[in-house]
Amino acid sequence: MANTQTNTATHKHATQMFDSAVSAVLPQHMISEHVQFEAENNILTVDDREYKVNKNVYVVGFGKAVCGMARAVDNILRNHIQAGIISVPIGSVASFKKAGKSEMILTSDTKINVLEGAKNNLPDDNSHQSAKAIHQLVSSLTAKDILLVLISGGGSALLSSPSSSISLEDEMKLTQILSRRAATIQQLNLVRKNIEILKGGGLAIEAHPAKVISLILSDVIGDPLDTIASGPTVPDPSTPKQCINLFEELKVLDHVPSSVIEHLQALVNSPEKQASEQHDWSHVQNVIVGSNTKAALRAAKEATDLGYVSYILSTTLDGEAKEIGSLFVQLTEYICLVYKSKHYGERIPALVELEFEIIKKGIEKSSINELIKAIEMSRNSGLGLCVISGGETTVKIKGSGKGGRNQEMVLSSAIAYGKSLSSNRNLEHFNVHFLSAGTDGQDGPTEAAGAVISAEFIKQAEDKGLDLQEYLDNNDSNTLFSMFTNALVETGFTGTNVMDLQILLVNFTQLNNQ
Numbered sequence: 448m449a450n451t452q453t454n455t456a457t458h459k460h461a462t463q464m465f466d467s468a469v470s471a472v473l474p475q476h477m478i479s480e481h482v483q484f485e486a487e488n489n490i491l492t493v494d495d496r497e498y499k500v501n502k503n504v505y506v507v508g509f510g511k512a513v514c515g516m517a518r519a520v521d522n523i524l525r526n527h528i529q530a531g532i533i534s535v536p537i538g539s540v541a542s543f544k545k546a547g548k549s550e551m552i553l554t555s556d557t558k559i560n561v562l563e564g565a566k567n568n569l570p571d572d573n574s575h576q577s578a579k580a581i582h583q584l585v586s587s588l589t590a591k592d593i594l595l596v597l598i599s600g601g602g603s604a605l606l607s608s609p610s611s612s613i614s615l616e617d618e619m620k621l622t623q624i625l626s627r628r629a630a631t632i633q634q635l636n637l638v639r640k641n642i643e644i645l646k647g648g649g650l651a652i653e654a655h656p657a658k659v660i661s662l663i664l665s666d667v668i669g670d671p672l673d674t675i676a677s678g679p680t681v682p683d684p685s686t687p688k689q690c691i692n693l694f695e696e697l698k699v700l701d702h703v704p705s706s707v708i709e710h711l712q713a714l715v716n717s718p719e720k721q722a723s724e725q726h727d728w729s730h731v732q733n734v735i736v737g738s739n740t741k742a743a744l745r746a747a748k749e750a751t752d753l754g755y756v757s758y759i760l761s762t763t764l765d766g767e768a769k770e771i772g773s774l775f776v777q778l779t780e781y782i783c784l785v786y787k788s789k790h791y792g793e794r795i796p797a798l799v800e801l802e803f804e805i806i807k808k809g810i811e812k813s814s815i816n817e818l819i820k821a822i823e824m825s826r827n828s829g830l831g832l833c834v835i836s837g838g839e840t841t842v843k844i845k846g847s848g849k850g851g852r853n854q855e856m857v858l859s860s861a862i863a864y865g866k867s868l869s870s871n872r873n874l875e876h877f878n879v880h881f882l883s884a885g886t887d888g889q890d891g892p893t894e895a896a897g898a899v900i901s902a903e904f905i906k907q908a909e910d911k912g913l914d915l916q917e918y919l920d921n922n923d924s925n926t927l928f929s930m931f932t933n934a935l936v937e938t939g940f941t942g943t944n945v946m947d948l949q950i951l952l953v954n955f956t957q958l959n960n961q
């Protein structure tokens with residue numbers, strides 16, 4: 448029974464749940480769930496649509512998870528693929544080779560060409576050349592052809608296709624200006640859709656009259672099709688005016704290259720914009736093959752299999768990473784208080800106060816009510832409780848240290864948990880573990896996917912005489928966690944990318960079990 452597990456076992460459960468979640472969104476698995484090929488009749492089925500295949504398939508792709516996605520479709524449709532080009536992050540193939548992940552790499556006899564570029568997830572000359580090659584391929588297709596488009600996070604930078612009046616340098620400058628102003632991915636991609644040829648539905652329009660099937664792995668909260676990789680195969684309802692308004696809102700209008708402003712002004716009522724508004728999209732099928740929700744559901748299933756009561760709190764978690772870290776400690780305190788309360792639903796002042804704080808940080812009252820039900824089930828059954836969430840947080844970097852948003856979140860939770868433990872607030876007799884990690888296996892510019900902590904970690908940090916707050920203030924979470932034997936979550940580059948996951952495990956236990 449999970450509730451009587453030791454510290455080591457619980458730690459292992461947390462990483463096992465994370466690994467299982469990642470496995471649910473690995474390319475081979477996701478593609479085979481949505482794409483089937485009946486070789487006898489040459490029928491390709493993608494969800495509810497069927498296509499007659501006859502050596503008429505072309506493949507293009509762009510994104511961090513596209514290597515494995517291309518391998519998966521090559522395995523399925525190998526004899527029918529005529530040509531293909533994928534644009535993937537620089538060093539992808541070498542790192543998969545190094546990790547022995549052969550299922551993520553195309554075989555030497557494939558017809559799909561692999562191009563690498565976009566260092567540090569920024570558009571560059573390599574990704575510009577890749578986009579040109581992709582453009583050329585898709586615009587040569589005819590009505591009898593089928594184009595498979597593989598899309599995942601990082602796709603925008605890997606398909607750099609500025610309009611002919613805008614130079615690559617100007618596009619790169621614009622990306623920098625907007626990023627420095629902390630533009631959200633929705634804001635950044637709004638602009639990209641209006642200034643790039645292949646974005647905002649442009650790729651599908653260029654491929655017309657071919658049939659277009661987009662297989663999309665979502666790395667954006669809420670899975671908005673028109674934002675993921677700037678929606679190259681999705682109708683774009685946005686306008687050039689919205690871009691100008693955005694520049695004003697971010698106070699960058701004076702810094703935006705004049706070629707961009709001129710392009711946007713000319714785009715209003717242009718034949719190009721009108722053609723896209725009137726385009727018939729019936730030749731396009733967009734399919735989300737994987738998302739954070741799918742990973743969270745698998746983590747919950749693994750938790751149940753391991754003997755926990757599991758509850759998915761949210762799959763749209765955002766905000767400042769360190770705020771979310773302390774939110775999880777408030778949730779832990781809340782869980783422990785409800786556990787210990789004599790009567791289910793008892794409204795003691797400490798609970799009401801905590802609930803107020805939790806709601807203030809963005810958790811809905813209805814989610815708290817569901818959480819209470821899960822706590823009650825856990826208490827009645829004697830099983831441990833597993834709370835799962837997913838999404839993507841942000842970090843305002845002020846220090847000079849090494850870290851990532853997940854490790855920063857876990858470090859902040861360790862500080863809050865340490866305070867909570869030392870003031871003896873509600874947490875005694877509870878064995879608590881908190882993990883946060885990126886499903887791509889890389890948290891910020893570090894080698895780790897994330898980190899996991901427990902009371903044992905806090906004790907070890909105290910024994911080492913470490914000041915955790917100092918590391919947090921310097922955004923140096925990775926340096927800190929690297930000093931411990933099992934605080935980092937290390938998976939290597941996973942080959943998928945559906946944002947981040949958090950796993951909170953609370954086991955009621957006697958202290959002598961730990």
Ligand SMILES: Nc1ncnc2c1ncn2[C@@H]1O[C@H](COP(=O)(O)OP(=O)(O)OP(=O)(O)O)[C@@H](O)[C@H]1O
Pocket residue numbers: 511568600601666841842843844847848849850851852855885887889890891892922923924944946
């Ligand atoms: N020292 C640091 N401490 C905390 N966070 C950091 C640090 N350095 C960079 N980051 C964060 O890491 C993020 C960039 O890393 P990463 O490449 O994993 O994210 P991404 O570009 O959003 O890609 P993906 O969505 O695929 O994970 C940025 O959000 C940045 O704020």
Ligand SMILES: O=C(O)[C@H](O)CO
Pocket residue numbers: 599600601602603604632636666667674675676677
């Ligand atoms: O490539 C992009 O635009 C981001 O990763 C969001 O999908």
